Amino acid sequence: MLEEKNDNLQEADGKLEIEINNSSQENVIEESNSVATAESLVSNDESEQENLPAQEADHQEALDAITNSNAEESEDETLKERHDIPMQDYDTFSLDALVDELKKLISTDKVMSVKGHIEEIKKSFLLQYNHLIEEKREEFNASNQDPNEEFEYHSPLKSKFDEYYNVFREKRNEHFKHLQTNLKSNLEVRLAIVEELKELINPQENIKDTLKHFNELRERWKNAGSIPKDKYNHVWNNYHFHVENFYDYLHLDREARDLDFKYNLEQKQKIITRVEELVNETDISKAFRELQDLHRIWKEDIGPVSKEHRDTIWNKFSELTKKIHDKREVLFESQRVNEHENLKAKKEIIAKLEVLGTEKVNSHSQWLVQIEKVEALRNEFFAAGKVPSDVNEETWAAFKTAVRNFNSFKNSFYKDIKKDQNDNLNKKMALVAKAKELQESTDFGSTTPIMKQIQEEWKQIGHVPKKYSDKIWKEFKDACNHYFDKLKEHKSEENVEEVASFDNKKAYLETLRAFQLTGDHKTDLDAIKAHIETWKGFGKVPFARRHIEGKFNKILDALFEKLSLSKKETEMMRFSNRIDSLSDSNDTRKLDNEKIFLMRKIEEVQNEIFQLENNIQFFTNTKNAKKENSIVLEVRKNIAIHKESLEVWKDKLRQLRNLGQE
Numbered sequence: 230m231l232e233e234k235n236d237n238l239q240e241a242d243g244k245l246e247i248e249i250n251n252s253s254q255e256n257v258i259e260e261s262n263s264v265a266t267a268e269s270l271v272s273n274d275e276s277e278q279e280n281l282p283a284q285e286a287d288h289q290e291a292l293d294a295i296t297n298s299n300a301e302e303s304e305d306e307t308l309k310e311r312h313d314i315p316m317q318d319y320d321t322f323s324l325d326a327l328v329d330e331l332k333k334l335i336s337t338d339k340v341m342s343v344k345g346h347i348e349e350i351k352k353s354f355l356l357q358y359n360h361l362i363e364e365k366r367e368e369f370n371a372s373n374q375d376p377n378e379e380f381e382y383h384s385p386l387k388s389k390f391d392e393y394y395n396v397f398r399e400k401r402n403e404h405f406k407h408l409q410t411n412l413k414s415n416l417e418v419r420l421a422i423v424e425e426l427k428e429l430i431n432p433q434e435n436i437k438d439t440l441k442h443f444n445e446l447r448e449r450w451k452n453a454g455s456i457p458k459d460k461y462n463h464v465w466n467n468y469h470f471h472v473e474n475f476y477d478y479l480h481l482d483r484e485a486r487d488l489d490f491k492y493n494l495e496q497k498q499k500i501i502t503r504v505e506e507l508v509n510e511t512d513i514s515k516a517f518r519e520l521q522d523l524h525r526i527w528k529e530d531i532g533p534v535s536k537e538h539r540d541t542i543w544n545k546f547s548e549l550t551k552k553i554h555d556k557r558e559v560l561f562e563s564q565r566v567n568e569h570e571n572l573k574a575k576k577e578i579i580a581k582l583e584v585l586g587t588e589k590v591n592s593h594s595q596w597l598v599q600i601e602k603v604e605a606l607r608n609e610f611f612a613a614g615k616v617p618s619d620v621n622e623e624t625w626a627a628f629k630t631a632v633r634n635f636n637s638f639k640n641s642f643y644k645d646i647k648k649d650q651n652d653n654l655n656k657k658m659a660l661v662a663k664a665k666e667l668q669e670s671t672d673f674g675s676t677t678p679i680m681k682q683i684q685e686e687w688k689q690i691g692h693v694p695k696k697y698s699d700k701i702w703k704e705f706k707d708a709c710n711h712y713f714d715k716l717k718e719h720k721s722e723e724n725v726e727e728v729a730s731f732d733n734k735k736a737y738l739e740t741l742r743a744f745q746l747t748g749d750h751k752t753d754l755d756a757i758k759a760h761i762e763t764w765k766g767f768g769k770v771p772f773a774r775r776h777i778e779g780k781f782n783k784i785l786d787a788l789f790e791k792l793s794l795s796k797k798e799t800e801m802m803r804f805s806n807r808i809d810s811l812s813d814s815n816d817t818r819k820l821d822n823e824k825i826f827l828m829r830k831i832e833e834v835q836n837e838i839f840q841l842e843n844n845i846q847f848f849t850n851t852k853n854a855k856k857e858n859s860i861v862l863e864v865r866k867n868i869a870i871h872k873e874s875l876e877v878w879k880d881k882l883r884q885l886r887n888l889g890q891e
């Protein structure tokens with residue numbers, strides 16, 4: 230500090246109204262010629278610092294840190310309160326958390342005390358938000374079907390952020406405008422005080438009046454207010470130079486001088502005692518802030534001490550200042566180590582992202598897994614914390630490139646399947662048109678299977694472009710629901726008839742149980758056929774009561790057994806009755822299944838006949854054919870049975886096919 234480095238006073242600055250011997254005035258003119266100007270002293274600051282003693286030069290870094298911080302806060306006293314607001318690692322905050330933090334900070338009246346925090350929040354927010362916008366744009370370009378459609382993305386979160394930041398900016402501009410006006414005015418006041426100090430050394434004036442004027446200037450200086458930080462050191466050095474110059478050329482009363490020296494020494498010793506306590510403070514930042522205030526008091530509020538103590542006490546203060554500064558540097562170094570650890574973690578995350586950007590997957594579900602992995606890594610990246618400032622942009626660029634490469638790789642997959650999705654869209658739109666065409670149909674017997682079939686076809690068709698998916702599904706669902714609601718209403722009307730049919734069949738079943746055969750084959754057969762036709766004439770019964778058909782078939786089976794019918798005739802009559810029942814119920818699925826069953830049975834019997842005929846060929850070609858004659862006869866008998874069975878199966882299939890042609 231200039232006060233200590235250039236403090237060559239021979240007298241102390243006295244108290245107000247100290248008596249001064251008139252004889253001291255005689256020396257003012259004589260000695261004034263040998264005094265350097267304040268301007269020359271200030272201009273030589275840099276050259277003098279180069280020649281500082283080794284110990285003082287060693288401490289200069291710590292002193293400069295204090296001075297620069299005090300200069301900044303001298304410009305705007307509200308900046309002091311920024312130390313009470315923790316500067317958090319905003320890079321680890323989510324977008325939502327950053328907006329919430331911004332909202333909280335703008336509520337303070339001390340707008341400049343949160344300026345640094347808000348600018349850090351803004352930087353972190355824009356980094357994340359711009360990254361999000363890039364991803365959304367890539368997704369849009371990958372899925373957009375219309376080349377004339379421009380990318381747009383609206384975020385309520387961004388709107389909130391802009392709203393809160395604009396509030397801060399307006400407050401800051403208003404504060405800055407007011408501050409600049411005051412700074413300029415205060416600077417002019419302080420410069421005017423310096424000019425008045427220059428004029429104090431005047432042998433023509435009464436020394437008491439001069440001293441009174443001097444103390445008035447000191448009081449005015451103390452209350453003059455903030456000045457621009459870039460003028461702080463120059464103006465303060467100028468002021469102190471002229472204060473010292475005033476004391477050098479006024480020989481004050483020695484007793485008053487010694488009392489002043491003693492008082493100033495006690496005040497500075499108290500400061501040193503407090504700084505010794507701060508050296509052991511665990512909160513380094515808190516200790517440094519208080520040290521900053523103590524330096525301000527030392528420089529601005531306390532005068533010089535006697536020469537015998539001057540260097541000693543200053544060196545002690547400077548040494549303690551360096552200790553706290555060194556502890557602060559250790560803290561910064563620890564933070565730098567953490568930043569390098571964060572950098573290592575972020576590089577590992579980027580490497581994993583780069584790998585994911587080359588892993589080829591072939592399905593939408595697999596890509597969803599990959600996307601989840603990237604999202605988790607992105608969250609890890611933002612949560613990893615700050616990295617050294619000199620590699621921050623490089624690290625961020627590498628991260629964005631890795632994510633962009635992954636997205637491009639992913640989008641290429643979806644571009645490949647876009648054609649398939651458009652084809653699927655055309656297929657589904659055709660089904661929608663078909664469903665709408667049939668939704669008013671009242672031919673429920675033929676329309677219902679078709680509607681069920683197109684529903685099955687819909688399920689088999691793959692994905693369509695997302696922008697059309699909900700719309701066409703709603704159209705298709707509405708058309709199907711409309712038709713099946715009508716079918717349900719129709720069935721509810723039919724239920725009355727089906728219940729009546731069940732009641733009739735139930736009563737008729739009792740009549741049939743009492744039926745007796747006459748013994749005449751033709752008469753009995755015609756009577757059974759008449760019963761069957763009467764039964765059919767009653768119509769369908771409710772689905773839940775179809776067991777009555779089984780009871781009717783059991784009675785028929787018993788009657789058929791009593792008749793002297795061939796096995797084929799009996800089998801065909803039973804089959805005919807069963808098929809008629811399926812036909813009346815409009816159960817096309819069961820009719821189709823019956824047809825498939827008959828075709829398989831025919832194939833099985835034909836294969837069996839073929840195998841048996843091969844076996845006969847084997848036996849007839851042996852030398853002992855006569856000896857094996859009984860075996861051959863058994864095989865021929867089996868062939869005949871299978872051929873008879875084959876004819877029955879073919880007749881059944883023929884009858885079923887004829888039913889479909891009616």
